[in-house]
Amino acid sequence: MATKQRVHSEWRRDFSGAIGAVSGAVGWVGSIASDLHLPDGQAYAMQVCLEELMANVAMHGRALATQSDQGESAEPLKVSVSVDVTTDRITLTVEDNGRPFDISRAQPRSVEGGLDSVRPGGLGIGVIRSFADNLKYSRTETGNCVKAEFLR
Amino acid sequence: MQLTTADIGNEITKISLSGRLDIDGALKIDDEFMDIVKQKKFLAVDLSEVSFLASLGMRTLVSGAKASWENNGKLVLLKPQENVEKALRAAAIDTIIPIVRDMGEAERVFGL
Numbered sequence: 001m002a003t004k005q006r007v008h009s010e011w012r013r014d015f016s017g018a019i020g021a022v023s024g025a026v027g028w029v030g031s032i033a034s035d036l037h038l039p040d041g042q043a044y045a046m047q048v049c050l051e052e053l054m055a056n057v058a059m060h061g062r063a064l065a066t067q068s069d070q071g072e073s074a075e076p077l078k079v080s081v082s083v084d085v086t087t088d089r090i091t092l093t094v095e096d097n098g099r100p101f102d103i104s105r106a107q108p109r110s111v112e113g114g115l116d117s118v119r120p121g122g123l124g125i126g127v128i129r130s131f132a133d134n135l136k137y138s139r140t141e142t143g144n145c146v147k148a149e150f151l152r
Numbered sequence: 153m154q155l156t157t158a159d160i161g162n163e164i165t166k167i168s169l170s171g172r173l174d175i176d177g178a179l180k181i182d183d184e185f186m187d188i189v190k191q192k193k194f195l196a197v198d199l200s201e202v203s204f205l206a207s208l209g210m211r212t213l214v215s216g217a218k219a220s221w222e223n224n225g226k227l228v229l230l231k232p233q234e235n236v237e238k239a240l241r242a243a244a245i246d247t248i249i250p251i252v253r254d255m256g257e258a259e260r261v262f263g264l
Contacts, residue, residue: 019175026174044235045235052207055208108243112247114247114248115217115218115221116221118248123211123245126242127206127207130239130242
Protein backbone atom coordinates (compact mmCIF):
# COMPACT_ATOMS: atom_id res chain seq x y z
CA MET A 1 0.00 0.00 0.00
CA ALA A 2 1.45 3.39 -1.01
CA THR A 3 1.20 5.74 1.96
CA LYS A 4 3.02 8.74 3.38
CA GLN A 5 4.82 6.40 5.80
CA ARG A 6 6.94 5.01 2.98
CA VAL A 7 10.46 6.34 3.14
CA HIS A 8 10.97 6.33 -0.60
CA SER A 9 8.83 5.52 -3.62
CA GLU A 10 9.47 6.15 -7.29
CA TRP A 11 7.41 5.96 -10.45
CA ARG A 12 8.67 6.40 -13.98
CA ARG A 13 6.99 6.36 -17.38
CA ASP A 14 7.92 7.36 -20.92
CA PHE A 15 5.68 9.43 -23.18
CA SER A 16 5.71 10.82 -26.67
CA GLY A 17 6.72 14.48 -26.83
CA ALA A 18 3.56 15.30 -28.77
CA ILE A 19 0.98 17.70 -27.37
CA GLY A 20 -1.58 14.89 -27.42
CA ALA A 21 0.41 12.97 -24.80
CA VAL A 22 0.25 15.70 -22.16
CA SER A 23 -3.17 14.96 -20.71
CA GLY A 24 -2.38 11.26 -20.30
CA ALA A 25 0.83 12.05 -18.44
CA VAL A 26 -0.89 14.58 -16.19
CA GLY A 27 -3.64 12.08 -15.46
CA TRP A 28 -1.04 9.48 -14.53
CA VAL A 29 0.64 11.86 -12.06
CA GLY A 30 -2.80 12.76 -10.72
CA SER A 31 -3.50 9.10 -10.03
CA ILE A 32 -0.19 8.79 -8.15
CA ALA A 33 -1.11 11.82 -6.04
CA SER A 34 -4.51 10.29 -5.38
CA ASP A 35 -3.01 6.93 -4.36
CA LEU A 36 -0.69 8.77 -1.96
CA HIS A 37 -3.60 10.78 -0.54
CA LEU A 38 -1.67 14.00 -1.12
CA PRO A 39 -3.40 17.27 -0.21
CA ASP A 40 -5.36 18.83 -3.08
CA GLY A 41 -2.94 21.75 -3.35
CA GLN A 42 0.07 19.48 -3.73
CA ALA A 43 -1.65 17.23 -6.26
CA TYR A 44 -2.66 20.32 -8.22
CA ALA A 45 0.87 21.73 -8.11
CA MET A 46 2.40 18.53 -9.48
CA GLN A 47 -0.14 18.30 -12.28
CA VAL A 48 0.03 21.91 -13.37
CA CYS A 49 3.84 21.89 -13.40
CA LEU A 50 3.92 18.69 -15.47
CA GLU A 51 1.35 20.11 -17.88
CA GLU A 52 3.42 23.26 -18.40
CA LEU A 53 6.74 21.43 -18.73
CA MET A 54 5.41 18.90 -21.24
CA ALA A 55 3.49 21.53 -23.21
CA ASN A 56 6.70 23.52 -23.46
CA VAL A 57 8.57 20.49 -24.82
CA ALA A 58 5.80 19.70 -27.30
CA MET A 59 5.54 23.25 -28.62
CA HIS A 60 9.17 24.37 -28.56
CA GLY A 61 11.41 21.38 -27.98
CA ARG A 62 11.85 20.04 -31.49
CA ALA A 63 14.11 17.01 -31.18
CA LEU A 64 17.77 17.32 -32.03
CA ALA A 65 19.02 15.87 -35.27
CA THR A 66 21.28 12.85 -34.93
CA GLN A 67 23.85 11.31 -37.25
CA SER A 68 23.37 7.76 -38.45
CA ASP A 69 24.55 5.52 -41.30
CA GLN A 70 21.56 6.75 -43.28
CA GLY A 71 22.57 10.38 -42.75
CA GLU A 72 21.18 13.03 -40.44
CA SER A 73 17.71 12.45 -39.06
CA ALA A 74 15.62 13.87 -36.24
CA GLU A 75 14.74 11.52 -33.40
CA PRO A 76 11.09 11.60 -32.38
CA LEU A 77 10.55 13.90 -29.44
CA LYS A 78 10.32 11.86 -26.26
CA VAL A 79 9.65 12.71 -22.62
CA SER A 80 10.40 10.62 -19.54
CA VAL A 81 8.54 11.54 -16.37
CA SER A 82 9.41 10.30 -12.92
CA VAL A 83 7.91 10.99 -9.53
CA ASP A 84 10.12 10.46 -6.51
CA VAL A 85 8.48 10.61 -3.11
CA THR A 86 10.32 10.82 0.20
CA THR A 87 9.14 11.82 3.64
CA ASP A 88 9.98 15.49 3.17
CA ARG A 89 9.52 16.16 -0.56
CA ILE A 90 8.16 15.06 -3.90
CA THR A 91 10.40 15.45 -6.91
CA LEU A 92 8.90 15.55 -10.38
CA THR A 93 11.54 14.96 -13.04
CA VAL A 94 10.88 15.65 -16.71
CA GLU A 95 13.58 14.63 -19.20
CA ASP A 96 13.35 15.23 -22.92
CA ASN A 97 15.52 14.86 -26.03
CA GLY A 98 14.70 18.31 -27.37
CA ARG A 99 16.70 21.43 -28.01
CA PRO A 100 18.49 23.01 -25.04
CA PHE A 101 16.19 25.20 -22.98
CA ASP A 102 16.92 26.20 -19.38
CA ILE A 103 13.47 26.86 -18.02
CA SER A 104 14.89 27.82 -14.62
CA ARG A 105 16.41 30.95 -16.22
CA ALA A 106 13.65 31.75 -18.69
CA GLN A 107 11.79 35.01 -18.20
CA PRO A 108 7.99 34.82 -17.84
CA ARG A 109 6.05 36.71 -20.50
CA SER A 110 5.26 40.21 -19.25
CA VAL A 111 1.68 41.46 -19.30
CA GLU A 112 2.60 44.92 -18.04
CA GLY A 113 1.34 46.70 -21.14
CA GLY A 114 -2.23 45.57 -20.50
CA LEU A 115 -4.61 44.05 -23.02
CA ASP A 116 -3.49 46.56 -25.64
CA SER A 117 -0.09 44.97 -26.04
CA VAL A 118 -0.38 41.53 -24.46
CA ARG A 119 0.53 38.56 -26.60
CA PRO A 120 -1.10 35.35 -25.45
CA GLY A 121 1.41 32.60 -24.68
CA GLY A 122 4.52 32.21 -22.56
CA LEU A 123 2.48 32.23 -19.37
CA GLY A 124 3.48 28.81 -18.11
CA ILE A 125 6.87 29.78 -16.71
CA GLY A 126 5.34 31.96 -14.00
CA VAL A 127 2.92 29.17 -13.15
CA ILE A 128 5.70 26.60 -12.71
CA ARG A 129 7.72 28.94 -10.50
CA SER A 130 4.69 29.71 -8.38
CA PHE A 131 3.65 26.10 -7.76
CA ALA A 132 7.05 24.40 -7.42
CA ASP A 133 9.10 25.01 -4.28
CA ASN A 134 12.35 24.45 -6.16
CA LEU A 135 13.18 24.22 -9.84
CA LYS A 136 16.45 22.76 -11.11
CA TYR A 137 17.66 22.42 -14.67
CA SER A 138 20.51 20.41 -16.13
CA ARG A 139 21.61 19.75 -19.66
CA THR A 140 21.99 16.05 -20.41
CA GLU A 141 23.78 14.23 -23.24
CA THR A 142 20.50 13.77 -25.05
CA GLY A 143 18.49 16.82 -24.05
CA ASN A 144 17.10 18.54 -20.98
CA CYS A 145 16.32 17.51 -17.43
CA VAL A 146 14.06 19.59 -15.18
CA LYS A 147 13.42 18.73 -11.56
CA ALA A 148 10.51 20.39 -9.80
CA GLU A 149 10.43 19.86 -6.04
CA PHE A 150 7.40 20.10 -3.80
CA LEU A 151 8.08 20.19 -0.07
CA ARG A 152 5.73 18.14 2.15
CA MET B 153 -14.66 20.98 -20.48
CA GLN B 154 -18.21 22.28 -20.86
CA LEU B 155 -19.29 25.78 -21.86
CA THR B 156 -22.76 27.26 -21.37
CA THR B 157 -23.96 30.84 -21.78
CA ALA B 158 -26.80 32.90 -20.39
CA ASP B 159 -27.82 36.47 -21.14
CA ILE B 160 -28.65 37.92 -17.73
CA GLY B 161 -29.71 41.45 -18.65
CA ASN B 162 -27.94 44.82 -18.83
CA GLU B 163 -26.03 43.52 -21.88
CA ILE B 164 -24.23 41.06 -19.61
CA THR B 165 -23.54 37.52 -20.78
CA LYS B 166 -22.43 34.92 -18.30
CA ILE B 167 -20.19 32.22 -19.74
CA SER B 168 -20.01 29.26 -17.38
CA LEU B 169 -17.10 26.87 -17.80
CA SER B 170 -16.82 23.55 -16.02
CA GLY B 171 -14.12 20.91 -15.97
CA ARG B 172 -10.42 21.13 -16.72
CA LEU B 173 -9.23 24.10 -18.75
CA ASP B 174 -6.03 22.34 -19.79
CA ILE B 175 -4.69 21.75 -23.30
CA ASP B 176 -7.59 19.49 -24.28
CA GLY B 177 -10.14 21.76 -22.63
CA ALA B 178 -8.80 24.89 -24.28
CA LEU B 179 -8.77 23.28 -27.72
CA LYS B 180 -12.35 22.13 -27.19
CA ILE B 181 -13.84 25.53 -26.33
CA ASP B 182 -11.54 28.00 -28.12
CA ASP B 183 -13.66 28.62 -31.24
CA GLU B 184 -17.01 28.78 -29.44
CA PHE B 185 -15.58 31.01 -26.71
CA MET B 186 -14.18 33.50 -29.23
CA ASP B 187 -17.41 33.52 -31.24
CA ILE B 188 -19.37 34.49 -28.12
CA VAL B 189 -16.84 37.07 -26.98
CA LYS B 190 -16.98 38.86 -30.33
CA GLN B 191 -20.78 39.11 -30.23
CA LYS B 192 -21.38 40.25 -26.65
CA LYS B 193 -20.52 43.44 -24.80
CA PHE B 194 -20.09 42.58 -21.12
CA LEU B 195 -18.83 39.11 -20.28
CA ALA B 196 -18.57 37.40 -16.90
CA VAL B 197 -16.67 34.14 -17.26
CA ASP B 198 -17.72 31.95 -14.35
CA LEU B 199 -14.74 29.80 -13.32
CA SER B 200 -16.28 28.39 -10.13
CA GLU B 201 -16.61 24.92 -11.70
CA VAL B 202 -13.19 24.93 -13.36
CA SER B 203 -11.05 22.52 -11.37
CA PHE B 204 -7.77 22.96 -13.25
CA LEU B 205 -6.25 25.77 -15.30
CA ALA B 206 -3.08 25.57 -17.37
CA SER B 207 -1.38 28.26 -19.43
CA LEU B 208 -3.10 27.23 -22.65
CA GLY B 209 -6.40 27.79 -20.88
CA MET B 210 -5.13 31.20 -19.79
CA ARG B 211 -4.30 31.91 -23.40
CA THR B 212 -7.98 31.30 -24.24
CA LEU B 213 -9.07 33.73 -21.51
CA VAL B 214 -6.53 36.40 -22.49
CA SER B 215 -7.40 36.12 -26.18
CA GLY B 216 -11.06 36.52 -25.27
CA ALA B 217 -10.44 39.52 -23.03
CA LYS B 218 -8.33 41.16 -25.73
CA ALA B 219 -10.98 40.55 -28.41
CA SER B 220 -13.65 41.94 -26.09
CA TRP B 221 -11.54 45.04 -25.32
CA GLU B 222 -10.95 45.60 -29.05
CA ASN B 223 -14.73 45.36 -29.50
CA ASN B 224 -15.32 48.03 -26.80
CA GLY B 225 -16.49 45.35 -24.40
CA LYS B 226 -15.23 44.11 -21.05
CA LEU B 227 -14.54 40.66 -19.67
CA VAL B 228 -14.16 39.62 -16.03
CA LEU B 229 -13.33 36.31 -14.36
CA LEU B 230 -15.90 35.24 -11.78
CA LYS B 231 -15.24 33.18 -8.64
CA PRO B 232 -12.20 31.06 -9.55
CA GLN B 233 -11.34 28.19 -7.22
CA GLU B 234 -8.32 28.68 -4.94
CA ASN B 235 -5.71 26.84 -7.04
CA VAL B 236 -7.06 28.28 -10.27
CA GLU B 237 -6.82 31.79 -8.82
CA LYS B 238 -3.27 31.09 -7.65
CA ALA B 239 -2.35 30.10 -11.22
CA LEU B 240 -4.01 33.22 -12.63
CA ARG B 241 -2.12 35.48 -10.22
CA ALA B 242 1.16 33.60 -10.84
CA ALA B 243 0.90 34.54 -14.51
CA ALA B 244 -0.23 38.09 -13.58
CA ILE B 245 -3.49 37.57 -15.46
CA ASP B 246 -5.30 39.42 -12.66
CA THR B 247 -3.46 42.59 -13.71
CA ILE B 248 -5.11 42.59 -17.13
CA ILE B 249 -8.41 40.77 -16.48
CA PRO B 250 -10.31 41.65 -13.30
CA ILE B 251 -11.15 38.78 -10.94
CA VAL B 252 -14.49 39.33 -9.19
CA ARG B 253 -16.39 37.49 -6.44
CA ASP B 254 -19.99 38.12 -7.50
CA MET B 255 -22.11 39.69 -10.20
CA GLY B 256 -22.46 42.93 -8.25
CA GLU B 257 -18.71 43.41 -8.40
CA ALA B 258 -18.79 42.47 -12.09
CA GLU B 259 -21.40 45.16 -12.78
CA ARG B 260 -19.22 47.76 -11.07
CA VAL B 261 -16.30 46.77 -13.30
CA PHE B 262 -18.58 47.05 -16.32
CA GLY B 263 -19.56 50.56 -15.15
CA LEU B 264 -23.27 49.67 -14.76
